[in-house]
Amino acid sequence: MKAVKVKGLDPDGTLADNAQRVVAARLDQLYDFVPAVLDPRRVKKLHNMRIAAKRLRYVLEVTSADCFGPYALTATKRVCELQDLLGEIHDCDIQLPRVQQIRAELSEDAVAELARRAGGAADLDPALASRLAHSEDWAGLAALEHYLTVRRGLLYDRFTTLWQDIERSAMRARLEYAIAERPSLAASDIETTATTQ
């Protein structure tokens, strides 16, 4: 997924003003995946939302403390949490098809062996289906598949809860406000300014 090109950036402008534009664009891109990601089957959308979260997080990581109001730091942590959780969901989405593929490959081998055992018989003797190739692998692979399926569901539930929290806390509006703020002068800076005047 390509990063959205941000318009109006000025190399001679301040870091804060340019970062404000970039963060606003990255934030919009993150929210573009809602409501699609509220359907647990939208694997690709969830993956792309993770990438959008990652882009927003890394820009905030560089700029939030020096360029924006205090809420930007809080938002950085929330985005980081979101990215991590989406990453764990993605891991399940990658691993599960791999387990299923191995099961399918082994199943094909077992069927081919059973067909060989049957030879040219008119019907299949049930006893021939016993102790087929890889039969010792089934239990473990099935356990793994079930584990990943259920874990993915639990992680997805956590994601929806986290997203509700993010929405309830009005992260978008508060971050939009924070990026329009500039850090106030520290007390020592104010004293220095006062004495030099």
Added chain:
Amino acid sequence: MAKARPIPGLSGEMRYSDAAIATIAVRSDELFEYAAGVLDLTQIEAVHAMRVATRRLRSVLEFYEPCLESEQLEPILEQVCDLADVLGQRRDPDVELEALAGFAAAASEVERPGIERFIGRTSEQQQQANAELAQMLGQIEADDLRGRLAALIAPSPVVEPVAEAEAAPGEEHSATTAGGEQLATAADETAAPPVKSGWLRRR
């Protein structure tokens, strides 16, 4: 996960293009520092740290793109993205194997062979990804990614003054300030534009 190193001197009020130099310098150093031990399959955190450093570098290169010379930036960005992909391919089986070890430990005897079969496949994937990573690290070295990153944020080289013998008496030369900024002179207006490198070209 390794924490992002703070950028010394960074402030919201500084110029965007100056912030690009400060940030990219730190993120580049981070990337190459984490390269040590990355091919050791028993040190999986090294891959993770380098992968995160690659992502951080990629992100800042994209963020500061308007301040950088696109002809220089594009191949660098492409190589950083390729590196991130290869590190990701190594990291995925690393994480998976760690989780599978825990899963196998909790499994019953009857379930263990199937889990071990899956672990075997994942280990093969890890070995293959490690070989690709070794190749990529060699390529980065050969292509001098580090040097190209340094050149991307290097200030413009000072233009060689016209040799005295060739200069007509009284002809003005281009001058350079202590900060390396070139001062325009009457002679510059007719001369070929100076060759500049990196981010300064756009200024």
